[in-house]
Amino acid sequence: MDNVISADGTSIAYDRLGDGPAVVLVCGGSVDRMSNAPLAALLAENYTVYNFDRRGRGDSGDADVYAVEREFEDLDAIFAAAGGSAHLYGTSSGAALALLATAAGRPVNRLALWEPPYFLEGAEGRPASDTASIYRAFVAEGRRDKAAEYFMAEVVGMPAEFVAQAKASPWWPAQEAIAHTLAYDATVMDDYSIPVAAIKAIHQPTRVLTGGVAWPWMAQSNEALADLLEDGSHVVLAEQQHNVDPAVLAPALTEFFGS
Structure with a gap:
């Protein structure tokens, strides 16, 4: 580990x-860099992989006030460590x-996105628009468990039985520890x-x-997103769920980054 x-x-x-062209990995919500560790190990056969903890989780620090722009700056620092640009x-x-x-102009060579959770207009299941406020309120009240439970049940839509099992599992305390990052x-x-306006600025x-x-x-929504991108493409990985198998994903990324 470095920083x-x-x-x-x-x-x-x-x-x-690994060794080769630089690839930076960005984890999703409720997890730290360990969620991407198996994928990083596979990609390292062909690339130099930078797998980092987003702020507020794992071994990274945090600040008192959050802004998306701070995460852009975190990526700036990782890109600098990677030599100035990366996939x-x-x-x-x-x-x-x-x-x-x-x-926003970060030095990205090629961009790969696994199941960004966007909703089209009228699609069922869209989370409440004030979810960030809901998470912050739970955390401020000292109810980190409720923030993590709300994420699983109300945002991801997992059944009550799964949430109950999760709360009794050995990894639940880790969920509570990073519950503030759900916001x-x-x-x-x-x-x-x-984000249609932002997409217009992506040329990679x-x-x-x-x-x-x-x-x-x-x-x-993923197919619609690919269609909106200037140089976008959409690939379906057969039989894969949101929790994708790294052994299936890594060859698809290797093919794309190497093309």
Whole structure:
């Protein structure tokens, strides 16, 4: 593990693996860099992979006030460590962050997005537009467990039985520890619509990847997103759910980044 210092003084931890063109990995909500560790190990066969903890989670620091722009600056520091530019991969809400960072002018060579959770107009299941406020209120009240439970049940839509099992599992305390970052991802997602204005600023080749058994609303929005991008493409990975198998995803990313 190593670290870089972001523009606001926050320490951002990362693992560097492999040798070759640089690839930066961005994790999604409710997880830290360990969620991308198996993928990083596979990509390291062909690339130098920078797998980092987003601020507020894992071994990275945080600041008193959150703004999406601070995460852009965190990426600036990682890109500098990677030699100035890199391919960029993001998963779930981390894919939305990667998209916005690219639109904001970060030095991205190629952009790959795994199932960014956007909703088309009228799609069922869209989370409440004030989810960031809901998470912040729970955390401020000392109810981190309720923030994590709300994410799983109301935003992801997991059944009550799954949530109950999760709360009794050994990894639940880790969910509570990073519950404050759920508001960060909700801020990134805004109202969960495709950010059409931002997309117009993306000129890099961009691959949107979706699982073959994705939720219908996600499959539809991912295809629509790819169509809106200037140089976008959409690939479906057969039989994959949102929790994608790294052994299936890594070859798809290797093909795209190497093309």
